[in-house]
Every structure is written in C-alpha cells, then in structure tokens.
Amino acid sequence: MARVLVLYASVDGHTARIAERIAAILRDQGLEATVRSADAVEVLWEIDGHDGVVIGGAIRYGRHPAWLEEVVRERLADIESRPNAFFSVCLSAGGPGAKPEVARGYVEDFRRRTGWTSRQTASFAGALLYRRYNPFVRFTVRMIVGMAGGETDTSRDYEYTDWDAVERFAADFARRMPAAGTPAAVPAHREPAYQ
Numbered sequence: 556m557a558r559v560l561v562l563y564a565s566v567d568g569h570t571a572r573i574a575e576r577i578a579a580i581l582r583d584q585g586l587e588a589t590v591r592s593a594d595a596v597e598v599l600w601e602i603d604g605h606d607g608v609v610i611g612g613a614i615r616y617g618r619h620p621a622w623l624e625e626v627v628r629e630r631l632a633d634i635e636s637r638p639n640a641f642f643s644v645c646l647s648a649g650g651p652g653a654k655p656e657v658a659r660g661y662v663e664d665f666r667r668r669t670g671w672t673s674r675q676t677a678s679f680a681g682a683l684l685y686r687r688y689n690p691f692v693r694f695t696v697r698m699i700v701g702m703a704g705g706e707t708d709t710s711r712d713y714e715y716t717d718w719d720a721v722e723r724f725a726a727d728f729a730r731r732m733p734a735a736g737t738p739a740a741v742p743a744h745r746e747p748a749y750q
C-alpha cells in the first residue's frame with residue numbers, strides 16, 4: 556500500500572484538524588496516511604519512509620512558521636522526488652473580510668523562501684478561535700480582524716474552512732499517487748540500484 560506523510564504546522568490546532576481530514580480521505584482512497592506535526596525533529600527523516608508528502612501550515616502575522624520553511628529547505632530534493640502537495644491556512648483565504656490575493660501572496664512567499672514549487676497547492680480558510688487565545692492575542696487578533704471587516708464577538712469561535720474543498724484536495728492528491736503496490740519513489744539524490 557502506498558504511504559503518504561501529512562506534515563503540518565499548527566499553533567491553535569485548526570491546521571492539525573485539516574491535516575487529519577486530508578489523511579482520512581487518503582485512507583478512504585486506499586492509501587496509508589501518517590499525520591505528523593512538523594516541529595518534531597524526527598520528521599526530517601520520516602519522509603524517507605513515505606511515497607508521497609503533503610505539507611501544510613497556518614499563517615501567523617503574515618508568514619508561515621520559519622521552522623516549517625526550514626524543514627522544506629532541508630528535505631527539498633526528497634520532497635520533490637515524490638508526489639507532493641502544499642496547503643496554506645489563513646483567514647485571508649475565506650470568511651468575512653477575506654482577501655484571496657493576500658492568501659495567494661502567502662503561498663508565493665513560501666515558495667520563494669523555500670524554493671519549493673509544489674505539484675498541487677491550496678489555500679484554505681482557517682478558524683478564529685477567540686476563546687482559545689490568551690488575552691493579548693485575543694485583543695490583537697480582534698483588532699486586526701475588525702479592521703479587515705471580520706467578526707469581532709470574542710465570546711465565540713468561528714470556523715471558515717470549506718471542508719468540501721479540503722476533501723477534493725485530498726482526493727486529487729490520491730489520484731496522483733502511484734497505484735498501491737508500485738515501488739516507492741527513488742530520492743532525487745540517489746541513483747536507483749537497478750531498473
């Protein structure tokens with residue numbers, strides 16, 4: 556069975572939920588899917604044991620986490636040698652006050668900083684989890700969101716993710732994976748032992 560690694564960078568947990576949904580769809584499609592937070596040191600080496608890689612991260616203050624960029628730069632050749640996909644999660648991608656061009660800019664920025672042009676790319680709207688934030692973050696995010704025309708009632712949380720879009724993204728990726736039973740991708744920096 557072909558194996559897919561779903562790596563995510565999440566602070567408040569919403570990107571982790573999206574990663575889990577992607578993995579669930581991949582499993583429905585007959586693939587083996589492992590979901591891992593990209594901040595664990597060993598994920599650098601886990602790519603080796605997988606035939607495909609899906610990587611996702613949330614935006615905070617205009618950027619994906621620097622450590623997610625680092626993981627991608629470090630393993631770029633191995634990511635590119637397999638079916639690969641990237642998803643970005645932010646509030647600019649959907650919901651009240653959304654700015655899709657800004658969301659596209661975040662993806663382009665990630666591409667420029669890492670040198671990785673993923674074979675499949677998506678921006679998903681995230682969540683506004685006021686009840687989870689500490690008072691400083693709640694105040695700051697409310698102010699920024701309010702200026703952008705978003706929702707400012709901090710007594711509740713908001714979720715803007717289009718889960719159908721997430722599922723389509725995962726199903727498209729599954730279609731790009733080699734059929735179950737075919738050999739794993741050969742890492743770009745190594746020659747195949749035989750053909």
Ligand SMILES: Cc1cc2nc3c(=O)[nH]c(=O)nc-3n(C[C@H](O)[C@H](O)[C@H](O)COP(=O)(O)O)c2cc1C
Binds near residue numbers: 564617645646648
């Ligand atoms: C402190 C903070 C800063 C954020 N900065 C941005 C931003 O600059 N642009 C944007 O579109 N969304 C921004 N967001 C929205 C997050 O990307 C969104 O809430 C996402 O769902 C967070 O994912 P996570 O729960 O996996 O951390 C910010 C959220 C927080 C809490």
